[in-house]
Amino acid sequence: MFIEVLKSKIHRVTVTEARLDYIGSITIDENLLDAAGIVRGEHVYIVNNNNGARLETYVIPGERGSGVICLNGAAARLVQPGDIVIIMSYASMTPEEAATFQPKVIFPDTTTNQLL
Secondary structure (H helix, E strand, O other): OOEEEEEEEEEEEEOOEEEOOOOOEEEEEHHHHHHHOOOOOOEEEEEEOOOOOEEEEEEEEEOOOOOOEEEEHHHHHOOOOOOEEEEEEEEEEOHHHHOOOOOEEEOOOOOOOOOO
């Protein structure tokens, strides 16, 4: 049996853009992706702390060091620039693996979206 366990979390970053006209996804600063262990195209869950919206999409790497957090496509209807979001990814593993697994959780500065 496999269970879904938190793998990575970018805790409380500020949305910098919302682009309805884009195909879809979320664009995230590559520095944040590297620190959290999230890769291009990975399935992520997003929680909007401002309005409670929850959504899922896939990741596109953004310019390294830019602090970009941009919701693209239909997801742009659920966020506004300035909203605080939490971005999470999960992994399937056995309960035995999960017992010792440690997720990567990062806490960037919410003003700049830069690593502290």
